[in-house]
Amino acid sequence: MTATTTTAEPLSSDRHAAYLVGKEPVLTARHVSIDYEVEPVVHAVKDVSLTLHRGEILGLAGESGCGKTTLAYGLNRLLKPPALLTSGTVTFHDQDGPDVDVVALTGDALRAFRWDKVSMVFQGAMNSLNPVISVRDQLGDVLKTHRPGMSRAERASRSAELLELVGVDPLRLDSYAHELSGGMRQRVMIAMALALDPQVMIMDEPTTALDVVVQRGILREIMRLREQLGFAVVFITHDLPLLLEISDRIAVMLRGEIVEIDTAEAVFEAAQHPYTRRLLGSFPSLTGDRGAFVRTGEGTGESQEGPHA
Amino acid sequence: MADDTREAELVTPAADAAPAATVVVDGIAPPDTTPGVVPDVPPGQDQGVPPVPARRGLRALLPRRSGKLTAGIVLVVAILLFTFVAPFFTQDPRSTANERFLPPSAEHLLGTNHIGNDIFAQVAYGGQGSLMVGLVAGAIALVLSIVFGIVAGYRGRFTDEALSLVTNIMLVIPGLPLIIVISAYLQTRSLLVVAVILGLTAWPGAAIVLRMQAKSLRSRDYVSAARVAGERTPRIILVEIFPNLLPLLTAQFLGAVLLAILAEAGLSFLGLGPSGSITWGTILNQASANNALSLGLWWWFVPPGLLIALFGCGLALVNFSLDEIINPRLRLGPAAVKSVRKARKAGVGAGDDPKETVAA
Amino acid sequence: MSTLEVRNLVKDFTIRKGLRRTRLRAVNDVSFTLEPGRTIAVVGESGSGKSTVARMIAQLETPTSGEILLDGTPSATRGRGLDAYRHDVQMVFQDPFASLNPFHTVGHHLERPLRLHEVARGREALDARIHELLERVNLTPAPVFAAKQPHEMSGGQRQRVAIARALAPGARFLVADEPVSMLDVSIRLGVLNLLARLQREENLGVLYITHDLATARHFSDEILVMFRGNVVERGPSDQVILDPQHEYTKLLLSAAPEPANHGRLREEVRRELAAAGAGEPADRDRFGTRGL
Numbered sequence: 001m002t003a004t005t006t007t008a009e010p011l012s013s014d015r016h017a018a019y020l021v022g023k024e025p026v027l028t029a030r031h032v033s034i035d036y037e038v039e040p041v042v043h044a045v046k047d048v049s050l051t052l053h054r055g056e057i058l059g060l061a062g063e064s065g066c067g068k069t070t071l072a073y074g075l076n077r078l079l080k081p082p083a084l085l086t087s088g089t090v091t092f093h094d095q096d097g098p099d100v101d102v103v104a105l106t107g108d109a110l111r112a113f114r115w116d117k118v119s120m121v122f123q124g125a126m127n128s129l130n131p132v133i134s135v136r137d138q139l140g141d142v143l144k145t146h147r148p149g150m151s152r153a154e155r156a157s158r159s160a161e162l163l164e165l166v167g168v169d170p171l172r173l174d175s176y177a178h179e180l181s182g183g184m185r186q187r188v189m190i191a192m193a194l195a196l197d198p199q200v201m202i203m204d205e206p207t208t209a210l211d212v213v214v215q216r217g218i219l220r221e222i223m224r225l226r227e228q229l230g231f232a233v234v235f236i237t238h239d240l241p242l243l244l245e246i247s248d249r250i251a252v253m254l255r256g257e258i259v260e261i262d263t264a265e266a267v268f269e270a271a272q273h274p275y276t277r278r279l280l281g282s283f284p285s286l287t288g289d290r291g292a293f294v295r296t297g298e299g300t301g302e303s304q305e306g307p308h309a
Numbered sequence: 310m311a312d313d314t315r316e317a318e319l320v321t322p323a324a325d326a327a328p329a330a331t332v333v334v335d336g337i338a339p340p341d342t343t344p345g346v347v348p349d350v351p352p353g354q355d356q357g358v359p360p361v362p363a364r365r366g367l368r369a370l371l372p373r374r375s376g377k378l379t380a381g382i383v384l385v386v387a388i389l390l391f392t393f394v395a396p397f398f399t400q401d402p403r404s405t406a407n408e409r410f411l412p413p414s415a416e417h418l419l420g421t422n423h424i425g426n427d428i429f430a431q432v433a434y435g436g437q438g439s440l441m442v443g444l445v446a447g448a449i450a451l452v453l454s455i456v457f458g459i460v461a462g463y464r465g466r467f468t469d470e471a472l473s474l475v476t477n478i479m480l481v482i483p484g485l486p487l488i489i490v491i492s493a494y495l496q497t498r499s500l501l502v503v504a505v506i507l508g509l510t511a512w513p514g515a516a517i518v519l520r521m522q523a524k525s526l527r528s529r530d531y532v533s534a535a536r537v538a539g540e541r542t543p544r545i546i547l548v549e550i551f552p553n554l555l556p557l558l559t560a561q562f563l564g565a566v567l568l569a570i571l572a573e574a575g576l577s578f579l580g581l582g583p584s585g586s587i588t589w590g591t592i593l594n595q596a597s598a599n600n601a602l603s604l605g606l607w608w609w610f611v612p613p614g615l616l617i618a619l620f621g622c623g624l625a626l627v628n629f630s631l632d633e634i635i636n637p638r639l640r641l642g643p644a645a646v647k648s649v650r651k652a653r654k655a656g657v658g659a660g661d662d663p664k665e666t667v668a669a
Numbered sequence: 670m671s672t673l674e675v676r677n678l679v680k681d682f683t684i685r686k687g688l689r690r691t692r693l694r695a696v697n698d699v700s701f702t703l704e705p706g707r708t709i710a711v712v713g714e715s716g717s718g719k720s721t722v723a724r725m726i727a728q729l730e731t732p733t734s735g736e737i738l739l740d741g742t743p744s745a746t747r748g749r750g751l752d753a754y755r756h757d758v759q760m761v762f763q764d765p766f767a768s769l770n771p772f773h774t775v776g777h778h779l780e781r782p783l784r785l786h787e788v789a790r791g792r793e794a795l796d797a798r799i800h801e802l803l804e805r806v807n808l809t810p811a812p813v814f815a816a817k818q819p820h821e822m823s824g825g826q827r828q829r830v831a832i833a834r835a836l837a838p839g840a841r842f843l844v845a846d847e848p849v850s851m852l853d854v855s856i857r858l859g860v861l862n863l864l865a866r867l868q869r870e871e872n873l874g875v876l877y878i879t880h881d882l883a884t885a886r887h888f889s890d891e892i893l894v895m896f897r898g899n900v901v902e903r904g905p906s907d908q909v910i911l912d913p914q915h916e917y918t919k920l921l922l923s924a925a926p927e928p929a930n931h932g933r934l935r936e937e938v939r940r941e942l943a944a945a946g947a948g949e950p951a952d953r954d955r956f957g958t959r960g961l
Contacts, residue, residue: 063853211714212880216924223938238854241926245934264931282854286883286927287911530768537727538782538834539755552772 010251011260011272019249019263023053025093026232027075027118027200032088034067034074037081044070044083046256052200054095057226057233059243059264061279062253068236069123071253072202075234076118077102077110092117095199116146118200119193121186123208128189129177135163135188136173142195162191167221183214187221194225202234207242219246241283244268252276375633381626388620392436399430402587413608420608423599431592432612438588439570439617442504446569449508450515451562457512458519459554463527463546473520480513488572492581500583503576507569515561522557526550560631567624574617589613671740673703673726673758673842673874678735680721695721697898698735701891703842703874710877710889710906712921717895720763723846723878727760739842756786759840761864763847765827769819775830776815779803779837786838802833805870806863825856829863836867842874850880861888882925886910894918 034045044067052058062068073079075090090102094117105113114120122128130138139159143150150158160170166187177185186206193201203222207215223246226233235247243250244264251261252273260273271277396402407425411417419428461472491506492498526532527550535549551558570589576582577590578597596602596610680696696718701709713719724730726737728744728751737744744754762768769778779799783789789798800811806829808814819827828848835843845864849857861884868875879885885892885906892909894902894917902915913919 063855212924212926213714213920220934220938223934224942227938227942239926240854241928244928244931245926268928268931278855280928282856282858283928284858284883284887285929286886286922286925288929530762530764531770533724533727533729534760534762534768534831534834535770535781536729537755537760538838539752539785540781549770549772553770 010258012262013266013270013272015266016249016262020053023056025051026054026095027052028089028091028093029071029075030089030091032071032074032090033086034070034079035084035086037084044256045074047088048256048258050251050258050261052232052234054199055226055230055232056249057223057235057247059247059250060234060236060253061238061240061243061250063238063279065255066253067256068253069204072120072204072234072236075102076114076120076202077105078114078120092200112146115142115193115198116196117198118202119196119198121189121193121201121203121206123205127185129180129185131177134174134176135159135180139163139173139188139192139195142192146196158195162195163188165194165225166191167217181214182210183218186210186218190218190222190225194229197229198231200232200234202236204236205238206235208237208239215242222246240279252279375630377626378630381623381628381630384619384623385627388436388616388623389440392433392440395433396430396437399433400427402426402430402434404430410604410606419612420606422595422609428592428609428612431587432589432616435587435589435592435613436616438500438583438586439573439590439620441500442507442573442583442588443566443570445501445504446508446511446573447562447566449505450511450565450569451558453508453512454515454519454561455558458516459523459546459550461516462520462523463542463550465524465527469520476513476516476520479510480517482510484510485572485575488576489579489581492576497585498581498583500586500588503573503583504569507572508565511565511568511572515565518561519554519557522554523550526553556631560628563624563628563631567621567628570617571621589617671705671841672738674701674736674738674741675722675726676700676736676738678722678725678737679733680718680725680730681733694898696725696732699893699895699900700735701893701903703876705841705872705874706868707891708868708875708877708889709891709893710879710885711893711895712879712882712885713895714880714921716897718898719878719895720846722895723760723844723876726758726844726876728754728758729760752786756838757840758842758844759835759838760844760846761828761831761835761848764851765824765831766819766851768831769827771819773818774815775803775808775817775819775822778830778834779815782834782837788837788839798837802837803830805836805867806830806833808833824852825860828852828860832860832864832867836871840873841871842876843868844876844878846878847880848877849884857884864888882910882921894921 029048029050032045032048032050033043036042036044046067048071050058050071060068060072070079070083073083074085077090079085085103088103092100092102092113094100100113100117102113129135133141136156136159139162140155143155143158147155156173159173163170163172168184168187168191172180172184172188180188190206206222207218210218219242222233222235225231235243237243240250244267247264249261249263250267251258252267252275253259254275260267260271260276262271267276268280271280403426405425407417407421407427409421409423409425411421413420417427417429419432422428422431457472457476461469461476487510488506492503495502523546532545532549535545540549573582573588574590574593577588577594580594582588582590582594590613592613593610596606596613599609601607601609678696678699679694682693682695684691684693699718699722703709711719711722721730725732728737728746731746739754739757744758745751769775776796776799779802780795783795783798789795796815799815803809803811803814808826808829814822814826814830819830822830828851832848843864848864849860852860864875865888867873875889877885877889886909887906889906892903892906893900894909894915896917902909902913902918909918910922913922
């Protein structure tokens with residue numbers, strides 16, 4: 001099934017090459033490998049190279065266990081032992097400053113880099129709000145830590161502005177997590193990630209636990225903010241149709257490798273890797289033809305179940 | 310992924326722990342190079358759990374071999390052997406034919422007491438008495454905690470309310486004073502009576518834990534599935550819920566046995582123990598009543614005291630290794646720490662806790 | 670004709686908050702009839718009451734009012750009558766990691782319903798039936814899978830065991846509560862196709878509970894859209910999806926990701942922003958999600 005070996009470049013099309021012309025990179029990962037130092041050692045990410053361009057939404061698609069979350073954590077230096085970046089470089093091209101070698105960062109420099117330059121919205125992030133601290137204080141904390149020069153009044157107005165940005169009524173500043181719905185909590189988390197005006201946001205399944213209607217609202221919010229503020233997004237999910245709708249480019253991960261990377265249009269119209277095609281085929285079209293799908297007993301059928309069948 | 314939306318629950322039975330480590334990924338055959346495929350969980354959560362080899366059925370419930378377990382079992386078995394084998398080789402523990410206050414000698418391994426009983430014989434027989442009290446009390450406590458815990462938790466509603474009421478009342482009655490009052494009230498206390506009293510007062514704590522566990526297990530899908538399949542309530546409790554509580558029940562039983570032995574020794578020491586029987590506690594009581602401590606008659610009070618301590622220690626060690634089954638984190642802890650240390654040493658790209666930055 | 674009919678099903682939950690008790694109507698007046706060989710999909714978001722409907726039909730919850738009729742007879746809620754009902758009506762649960770007891774083997778999970786419903790007696794007959802069931806859900810070699818523990822299998826394999834278990838008593842009606850939402854995307858269709866094949870083979874009536882409109886359309890004959898306990902729209906599946914009448918159905922449809930729409934959302938947002946820049950207020954709340 002796999003057409004690639006460890007050393008092969010991910011598949012991509014001419015359209016992808018055309019897209020890349022004139023794009024300015026903001027985050028570059030070169031030959032990144034990440035292992036879990038357990039017995040036996042698990043190679044979660046194998047020699048992955050990836051470039052994120054300024055202001056683009058890059059979708060990272062893959063199923064559970066493919067290493068997409070691990071890669072995202074690696075990009076942001078959030079790996080926690082036993083996960084270990086064994087080789088490769090991650091470079092952040094700062095808009096107003098020299099390039100940053102992310103792998104070499106330590107201590108305060110790392111802390112300043114994270115959240116300030118690259119922020120992250122975690123999987124199930126809506127449950128990571130502190131239940132006993134109000135939204136105001138949590139937003140304030142981020143600002144207090146990273147912008148020590150800000151006065152209390154400035155922090156308050158910035159917090160209100162942030163909530164306004166993500167479509168939550170600033171009156172909610174004094175609410176606690178349990179008083180907010182899942183969608184609002186997720187919006188607050190996005191506001192926190194936006195607080196320091198980062199150039200890159202990494203979003204790990206930010207909407208998976210939400211109902212479609214709420215999810216749609218948040219996606220629009222992300223798209224709108226991206227247009228307004230110009231940050232780049234790495235959007236990680238297993239939901240390929242969702243990625244097709246929102247992202248500029250899509251990278252498909254399988255077993256720790258990126259097997260295909262292309263523009264959303266090209267992935268939709270002419271996916272090259274069999275795995276990408278299979279993922280696409282897993283989502284029957286809502287309004288389109290029934291095609292060979294189900295009920296008739298013909299077509300793609302149960303063979304979809306793969307080698308386990 | 311979607312799995313993460315599942316609620317975190319209290320129960321972590323042994324077999325449940327394994328899936329986290331040995332995830333099989335659907336659809337894609339795991340390549341040969343990665344036998345245990347990494348679950349796509351953020352590194353901050355649950356990583357560092359080495360794959361646990363799969364073990365089947367009952368075997369999965371047995372504790373893994375460890376120093377703790379071996380030491381515990383050796384202690385317990387050795388003491389059991391001693392109390393059941395030694396009496397065949399000793400004289401009658403009630404025989405007063407010996408001289409009084411003899412120090413240890415070849416003839417009387419642990420000397421004699423104030424009325425000329427052979428203390429070695431007394432300790433050996435007394436062990437049987439103490440163990441009997443422990444086992445009977447432990448069994449009574451176990452049965453009661455199952456009835457008041459699991460049944461209440463599983464049945465819910467009125468049954469739960471009624472049974473919980475009894476549990477709560479029993480829980481707030483201070484145990485030791487109650488035992489003392491009952492013991493003092495009864496003129497003649499046989500070994501069995503003491504055991505029953507101890508058993509009747511030892512169960513409420515365990516029942517509350519079991520009730521919570523049963524409540525949580527009851528809402529598990531596999532219990533619902535058993536109901537849909539047409540299983541009857543008793544069978545669901547026994548076949549679906551019970552096995553997942555076995556490690557906990559065993560731990561609670563051993564704990565109850567241990568507590569009962571200690572409580573019996575305490576009661577006997579206070580003079581409220583079984584009358585006319587020999588237990589480690591009564592030996593200690595007699596030793597204390599006859600100033601053995603100030604007279605320096607160590608062979609009178611040290612052996613029973615030591616045996617109680619060692620037996621308790623053995624049971625506690627076995628219980629610790631059972632705890633590791635009930636809470637796999639304890640078992641996997643050392644291994645996880647090791648792999649974390651190894652990765653730290655290698656050093657590249659290891660960051661801090663992601664949550665830390667969220668809060669910061 | 671054999672049917673499974675629910676008539677005016679209502680379920681209230683009592684919520685205790687301190688001393689106050691409030692009643693929450695989870696399901697309000699739901700009726701439909703399930704026929705052999707046909708599938709009805711119940712579609713809705715979390716909290717719409719769709720799972721409660723499934724649990725009531727599986728007799729895991731007791732309806733506050735309303736009836737469940739099997740072949741025209743009200744179903745029993747206890748004793749032999751309930752056994753007979755369960756012989757005919759079975760359920761597949763959402764989470765294959767939770768619906769199999771970690772303590773028991775696959776064989777045990779299949780053996781129990783076979784014994785309980787007296788489908789087979791004796792070791793040999795039982796084993797033969799277990800192996801047959803496993804083969805029907807494509808878990809081969811069957812003896813190997815029969816001896817496995819749940820945690821030795823992938824989610825898809827577990828879910829197929831759960832399906833085999835539901836078929837074991839010889840059920841005529843199957844309630845599938847989000848049977849694939851916990852599985853990896855690339856195997857979902859496979860499991861659904863498996864269900865569809867078994868449905869054809871046994872002429873099963875299937876109630877398919879889901880939040881996924883696309884599979885609901887392709888997998889079912891009729892769709893019921895639920896919103897806060899009420900059925901807001903129902904009809905033949907193509908009609909409901911392609912020509913929705915109720916506002917909520919339209920909202921759901923517009924929110925469902927559609928690969929063919931790639932780029933459209935981006936353009937919409939850009940247009941809106943451009944419009945906002947030109948002085949018009951942006952209609953940010955088109956989906957009414959601001960308050961959610």
